[in-house]
Amino acid sequence: MSFSAKPLDDTTWSQFATLVERHNGVWGGCWCMAFHAKGVGAAGNRAEKEARVREGHAHAALIFDGAACVGWCQFGPTQELPRIKHRRAYEEGLTSLPDWRITCLFSDKAYRGKGVAAAALAGALAEIARLGGGTVESYPEDAEGRSVAGAFLHNGTLAMFERQGFQRSRKIGKHRWVVAKAVAPVPGFTLI
Template sequence: MSFSTKPLDMTTWPHFAALVERHNGVWGGCWCMAFHAKGVGAAGNRAAKEALVREGRAHAALVFDGPDCVGWCQFGPTAELPRIKHQRAYREGLTALPDWRITCFFSDKARRGKGVAAAALAGALTEIGRLGGGSVESYPEDAEGRSVAGAFLHNGALAMFEAQGFCRNRRIGKYRWVVEKMVAAEGG
């Protein structure tokens, strides 16, 4: 499939919102708010996410198949996305916070397994470069040799990150890794 990516902003918000609404708010009404500083609960997450987008404090690479938004990859500065899973294990090996975090992926259920997440990751890295680059970190799951439903790989698969040049830093869960990469500023 041939996908394109665009940043999440107020011009693309209606496409993002339509995809989330088609999937009942995603994961019980999350609206991709779980990694932000505070969630307001399923009932308020839509308005909270829209406010963050309007303020330029929510970042994502949206994946399009023609005119349809079919997925995304959320990323942002560490201060924008302070909440991650496995915090205790994460802090134990922490030497410095990254400039950017990639926290979650979502693919339309009709497009899973078709490369949406890989396109979203590539789009996020392009956007990070456009926004000045720097150290990037994420927390994917190692699915090698075991069956994991794509719907549950909200942090992405380790192999997908390694294909984009990320290196393993340390394990923070039975199957979860901290991976990292330096992204050059666009034109730099």
């Protein structure tokens, strides 16, 4: 399939919101807020996410099939996305914080298994380069040799990240890894 990527901003908010609403707020009303600072709960997550997007404090690469938004990859500076799973194990091996985190990928249930997550990851890396580049970190799951439902791979697979040039750093869960990659900036742009 042929997809296009666009940044999540005030011009793409309505397409993002339509996708999230079609999936019951995603994971029971998360609205992709779980990795931001303290959440406000399912009832307030939509308004909080919209406010963050309009203020430029929420980032994602949205994936489109024509005019329809069919998935995304959330990313942001570490201070924008301070919450991660397996924090204790993460902090035990921490030497320095990355410039950027990739925390969440989502694909419309009708598009799962069709390359949306890989396109979203590539879109996020392109946006990070446009925004100044730097060290990018994520926390994918190693699904090699295991059957894992796509709906539960909100951090993506280790294999997908490795295909994009990420290197394993350390394990932080039974099947979860810290991976990192340096992304060069696009000339003429600076880190936000």
